[in-house]
Amino acid sequence: MIATNAYAAINSKGSLAPYSFERREPRPCDVHVEILFCGVCHSDLHQVRDEWGGSIYPMVPGHEIVGRVVRVGSAVTRFKAGDLAAVGVIVDSCRTCNNCKMHLEQYCEEGPTGTYNAYERDGKTLAQGGYSTHIVTDERFVYHISDKLSLAGVAPLLCAGITTYSPLRFAGVTSGMRVAVIGLGGLGHMGLKFAHAFGAEVTLVSSSPGKEADARRLGAHNFLLSTNKDQMKKFSSYFDVVLNTVSANHDYAPYLKLLGMNGRMMVVGLPAEEPRVDPFDLLKNRRSVTGSMIGGTTETQEMLDFCAEKNIVADVEVIPMQYINEAYERMVRSDVRYRFVIDLASLK
Ligand SMILES: NC(=O)c1ccc[n+]([C@@H]2O[C@H](COP(=O)([O-])OP(=O)(O)OC[C@H]3O[C@@H](n4cnc5c(N)ncnc54)[C@H](OP(=O)(O)O)[C@@H]3O)[C@@H](O)[C@H]2O)c1
Numbered sequence: 389m390i391a392t393n394a395y396a397a398i399n400s401k402g403s404l405a406p407y408s409f410e411r412r413e414p415r416p417c418d419v420h421v422e423i424l425f426c427g428v429c430h431s432d433l434h435q436v437r438d439e440w441g442g443s444i445y446p447m448v449p450g451h452e453i454v455g456r457v458v459r460v461g462s463a464v465t466r467f468k469a470g471d472l473a474a475v476g477v478i479v480d481s482c483r484t485c486n487n488c489k490m491h492l493e494q495y496c497e498e499g500p501t502g503t504y505n506a507y508e509r510d511g512k513t514l515a516q517g518g519y520s521t522h523i524v525t526d527e528r529f530v531y532h533i534s535d536k537l538s539l540a541g542v543a544p545l546l547c548a549g550i551t552t553y554s555p556l557r558f559a560g561v562t563s564g565m566r567v568a569v570i571g572l573g574g575l576g577h578m579g580l581k582f583a584h585a586f587g588a589e590v591t592l593v594s595s596s597p598g599k600e601a602d603a604r605r606l607g608a609h610n611f612l613l614s615t616n617k618d619q620m621k622k623f624s625s626y627f628d629v630v631l632n633t634v635s636a637n638h639d640y641a642p643y644l645k646l647l648g649m650n651g652r653m654m655v656v657g658l659p660a661e662e663p664r665v666d667p668f669d670l671l672k673n674r675r676s677v678t679g680s681m682i683g684g685t686t687e688t689q690e691m692l693d694f695c696a697e698k699n700i701v702a703d704v705e706v707i708p709m710q711y712i713n714e715a716y717e718r719m720v721r722s723d724v725r726y727r728f729v730i731d732l733a734s735l736k
């Protein structure tokens with residue numbers, strides 16, 4: 389067994405605290421990765437605090453994982469000891485349903501296996517995430533990453549990156565299209581970078597007045613303060629795509645009004661409470677609301693390769709593991725520029 393140091397939540401009320409456990413020895417198809425960096429996603433916080441219900445404890449969060457391969461099982465073909473490697477939001481799926489066969493494993497008909505806060509496919513082994521020093525994962529769910537990019541900056545691509553890349557690709561975002569990204573946080577700043585890289589005219593819609601300069605530096609052509617009614621009105625019925633990354637409870641109405649003819653709001657933010665949607669806002673301009681969940685294995689590798697080619701990484705604040713509880717408090721206050729990333733050297 390592999391002795392692993394971690395931070396875990398023991399229940400929904402407390403803070404994260406040091407925790408030790410053992411990872412399995414690699415099976416024939418497994419890759420054993422020593423974790424170097426792990427991003428801090430708002431989904432970690434939602435689940436630690438049981439904001440979606442059904443959380444399983446003790447919980448070691450973390451699904452934006454990069455590290456170096458220590459060893460591989462006898463049947464592994466794509467990795468060898470010493471390679472850089474990454475693990476994202478899911479670590480398994482049924483592998484046989486139609487969606488899995490199309491490498492849309494995130495939509496597995498039997499449900500994918502989360503990297504943490506989930507049971508593995510045996511139904512009893514608790515999956516534990518990347519706020520830890522080691523992980524052992526089937527190679528189907530392990531990705532190659534470039535050695536040319538900053539490793540800390542690559543980590544958030546595994547969730548914030550793919551979760552925004554996938555819907556923007558699905559919507560066919562390209563030059564000439566008008567895209568609004570709501571929320572300049574972990575997901576939002578990646579959505580902004582991708583929409584810009586795909587050639588769209590991008591507008592960042594934020595509830596934080598202090599983020600305008602950063603939004604423009606990251607590629608936004610326009611910046612709208614969502615609390616400024618006049619600014620919002622100026623852009624009513626303007627956009628083809630609105631990518632909603634907001635983590636807090638909010639009303640969809642002011643954002644739906646931004647959509648032009650056949651425009652769609654692509655929802656990736658997952659607040660605890662259901663939003664209110666006024667059907668009149670949908671009727672106008674034949675607007676629609678769709679959701680999108682991370683991305684499958686093929687698209688995740690495609691996104692990582694795209695980032696390597698275009699030199700795209702997240703803007704990160706690297707923190708030691710011991711800072712995590714303070715980082716969570718800052719994340720709730722939207723005070724992240726623009727992703728916390730844990731340096732696991734702090735746990736060794
Ligand atoms: N669909 C998926 O597969 C998937 C994957 C990963 C994460 N998620 C979800 O996506 C959401 C965002 O995650 P994240 O890691 O990017 O979080 P984050 O870094 O905390 O960013 C969320 C942003 O939402 C905005 N915001 C916060 N409160 C707001 C309010 N009251 N009204 C309007 N905007 C507000 C803030 O941006 P401004 O300061 O600019 O307003 C904040 O930076 C979370 O709910 C997470 O669980 C979904």
Ligand SMILES: [Zn+2]
Pocket residue numbers: 429430431432451477547548
């Ligand atoms: Zn995430």
Ligand SMILES: [Zn+2]
Pocket residue numbers: 481482483484485486487488493495496497498499
């Ligand atoms: Zn499946």
